[in-house]
Each structure stands twice: as structure tokens, then as C-alpha cells.
Amino acid sequence: MTATIARQMIAAEILKLRRNRALMGFTLLLTVGIVVVVFGYLAIQHASDVARHGPAGGTDNFDHAVRALGVFFGMLAAILVGTEAGTADLSSGVFRDLVATGRSRLSLFFVRAPAAILVTLAFSAVAYAVALIATFAFAGSMPTPSAGLILQSAGWIALCNSILAALAVGVGSLTGSRGVTLTALIGWQAVATNLLLSITSLGGARDGLLTAALTQVIPLSGGGRGDVTMATGIAVAVLAVWAIVPLAIGAWRTQTQDA
Amino acid sequence: MTTTSENIIETRGLTKRFGQRVAVAGVDVSVPRGCAFGFLGHNGAGKTTLIRLLLGLTQADAGTMQIAGRPIPQERAQVLARVGAIVEEPHFHGHLTGRENLRVIAAARDPQAVSRIDGALQRVGLSDRAGDRVRTYSQGMRQRLGVARCLLAEPELLILDEPMNGLDPGGILEFRKMIAELVGEGRTVFLSSHLLDEVEKTCDAAAVIDRGRVIAQGSIGELVRSEHAELEIGCDRPELALDLLDSHDGVAAAQRIDDGIRVTLSSNDGAASINARLVQGGVAVFRLTPVRESLEQRFLEITSQIGDPQ
Secondary structure, eight states: OOHHHHHHHHHHHHHHHHTOHHHHHHHHIIIIIHHHHHHHHHHHHHHHOTTTSOOSOHHHHHHHHHHIIIIIHHHHHHHHHHHHHHHHHHHHTHHHHHHTTTOOHHHHHHTHHHHHHHHHHHHHHHHHHHHHHHHHHTOTTSOOOOHHHHHHHHHHHHHHHHHHHHHHHHHHHHHOOHHHHHHHHHIIIIIIHHHHHHOGGGGGGGGGSHHHHHHHTOOSTTOSSTTOOOOHHHHHHHHHHHHHHHHHHHHHHHHHSOO | OOOOTTEEEEEEEEEEEETTEEEEEEEEEEEETTSEEEEEOOTTSSHHHHHHHHTTSSOOSEEEEEETTEEETTTHHHHHTTEEEEOSSOOOOTTSBHHHHHHHHHHHSOTTGGGGHHHHHHHTTOGGGTTSBGGGOOHHHHHHHHHHHHHTTOOSEEEEESTTTTOOHHHHHHHHHHHHHHHHTTOEEEEEESOHHHHHHHOSEEEEEETTEEEEEEEHHHHHOOSSOEEEEEESOHHHHHHHHTTOTTEEEEEEETTEEEEEESSTTOHHHHHHHHHHTTOOEEEEEEEOOOHHHHHHHHSOOTTOOO
């Protein structure tokens, strides 16, 4: 596959995603919408009772926004977009027509992940920009994040969203079903992972959880999640496994299934 | 049989099993270039499975396939770059417009495919609706958009699976014309169908598949030709005509019909001498028509029926 073909196939994948109004609407809500609502709410609280509620901006609230965009609402948005990218061709029946063009199945699979990541990051970038504006605009007397922290936080959000989008593409391509993929991934990331992280008797076994590894490399003060700590090298290895294995399984399924 | 590039599709001993069920059993098909070729069979006879094998959508258990003289699946990518196909019904992303759906497929083809989109839409008469979402399209429009999608490949071979399904009579007529035009441009159209009348009107040649086996193939003329030619003779004195032909060498059998007699010939060149015998015997012959068996009659004769033992 030439670079031109790869570029036009990724553009076609992005077209499919961005023309899906429901998907775009929910993704906007889970990223930009959440940031606007939270900072807006905090600003109104502060304005209504300055003595009781601190300013809506500043480093503390920036910290919350970054975590929300990385492993909470941003994660849901990435799963939503990645699932759509992974399942759209299969569920619509167009996968068969794409295979009939003679283009290799691996090519058809591997353009899904960059498209999903690019679309997710476009929303995250806007949401992060809004969060940054609010952080400084509503900071009042509170300290504000440094340029280094801003850049590192942006990188961390991009890392979180990219891994989650790729994971959803892989699982979506494996199951071929939007419903199954969304239920499994949101159930795992939002419910099961938090449950497992709180079970201290699991000890080091929790290091293998994606959220534990992601929060281990977060650039914010306070670092990882609760009592789950691991070496950065282990966290990087865990993240690599979560990024690569689902994609490999999705690629295998795309390669071997009847179209 | 020797493989020649005169045939655009050749399969030999092609076999596909789904568990214990044999969907395609040792199929040999030869499709000549530059014609409309019908692939006939009851529902479930193996038509779509053979198409899916040709397109590499599923893997064969045995046998060989060639398209345009190149082996499939070994040279699948190069071969399918010049093949357009609709398998079963054409599927699209309903939330995209017709033009956008073509862009999605064009992106997976060669870099020039995108520049063929407008021409393809015009060709199938969808230019005016190309900006509408496909979920608002009728079945006939989807079929036409499917053909437009095939044309993006500038195909030498079009494989259309049941293309007339769901079309109204006007749509069928348009589709038939379009196929004739495509063949006129030197392309080959391979279409599967169970609409026998349509295949007879549209195709130059056909193969009949029954329970996974090809049981007949050839030109439409060859397929419908009876073992013994028959004539319907309109005449004023049918009883006398039967008496006169009773001892005629060229007549194998004769029987009375409404306005004359029906004669089964023992040789294909007996019509002139039969006419002469009748006229000389004082019978006024006002009609002499060769009886042509329809493809439908022939198909029903040679294929098994549902419930028949194999």
C-alpha cells in the first residue's frame, strides 16, 4: 500500500466517523461539553459564594480537568469513536465490498486505528484548550500550571485517548458488534477496573490494569491511583501490551473472518 | 480442459464445504470474455458461494480459479483491481451520501478511482441524488449506486449477484440496457440470478448450478435447444395433415393442437419437405413456426426441485 492510498483510506475512515452526527454529538458532549459544564458550574459556585467556594480555575481544577479528559470522560469518548471505527464496515456490510476491491484485509484494518485516534484527539484538543482557557481565566489568586505541565498533560491525555481508541478499534474489529464492544469496554474500564483497583489484596496483580498504568505516568502531582504504584518501566510495558495486543487480535480476526 | 485467456473466468474442481454441507462441489465454469454470462440456480444452489470464492471473500477447500488468466487467490489484489462486484445486495453506510459512499470505496482502489466518481454517478443516473444520504434511497437506487461503485474500478469484469432483485419493471428494463451497454464496451458481465426470463433476455451464455454442481453451460441457444426440434403448423384440415405426415420420414411424432398440428422432427432440416407434402396433399398451410423451448422450461427439466432426493 502506497502512502497516497494509506492517506486516502484514512481520510475515508475519518469521513465515515465525522459524518456520523450522533457519534460526533456524544463525543463533543463527553469532551468539550463536560469541560464547559464543570468549569461553568465551578465559576457560578464561586461567583455566588466567594467565601465558601474557591476560584473555578487554577492548578487544582486544571488537575481535575486533565484527569477527566484522560481516564474518565475522555476515555468514554475514545471508546465511542474507536468502537465505531472498528465496527462500522462490518455492521453495515460494506466490509465485504472493501475486501472485494482486492485491497488487503490488513490494510483495511490498520487504517481504522489512526482515523479513530485522530478524530478522538481533535475533540480532546478542543476540550483541553477550553480547560486551559478556563484554568487561567478563572484562576483568581490561585496558582496556574507551568508551560511544562501544560505540555506534559496534553501528551498524557493524548496517550490515554490514543490507547483507548486503539483498544476499542481492536475489540470492535474482533466482535463486529457495537453493542457488545461498548458494553464490554465501558463495563471493564468504568466499573470492573475501579472495583479491582480498590481490592488491595490483589496487590501487584493490579499493575496490569490499564487505568493503573496510565495514572502511574500522569504528570500531575499526586501521581498514580491510590495505593497502586509501579515502576515507570513496568507501566510503559503494560501500556504497550494494552495498545498492541487488542490491535493484533483485531487484525487477526479481520484477516481470517469470512466477508 | 486448457486454461485460455479467451475465458475471463475459469474454475476447475472448485469445492467449498461448510461443515458437512458441500455448498460448491467440484465446479468447472468457463466464462468467455466480452459477454453477459448468466449463472442460474435455485436459491441455495451455490451461486453466491461461488461468487464469494471468486472474490476471495471465503476460502476454497479444493480446486483452482483464474480470473483474466491469473490465479486466485495468489494474484487476488492485481486481479480484483479490475473487477467490480456486488455480492448479494449492495451495502452502504446509510449515514453517508451516495457520493461519499463511492469515495469510501474509491479510497481503497487506485488513486485515479476518485476521479471516476462523477462519471460513474452520471452513468447510472444518480447525479441528482448523489448528495442525499443513502438511507433515503430506494432499492433500485441502491442497485444503481452498487453498479456505480463497480465502475470505479474501470472493470473488465463485473460480477453482479442477483442484480434485478427488488427492481420494478422499469428498473429491470433500465438495468438490462445498462448491462448491454457495458458488454458493448467490451466488458464481461457475470450475473447470478434465479430470474430465468431475465437471464434469457440479458445474457449471451449461462451456466446452471444445482446443489453445488454445474449441470449445464453454454450459449443460451445451446441451453434451450431441444433434443428434437418441433414445429407448430397452422392449417385448415388438421386431420388430413396428420394422415399425410403419418408415413413421412422427417416426422418422429405428430399431434393435433387448436388450429393445426404439432410435429416433432426426426431431423432438423425437415420443415421444407413437410410443408411440400401438406400443400401437395391439399392442405392449406397458413403458419409454420419452430417451437423454441424457453430457458425456464429447460431449467426446470434439468434441475432438481426442492424436496427431490439428490
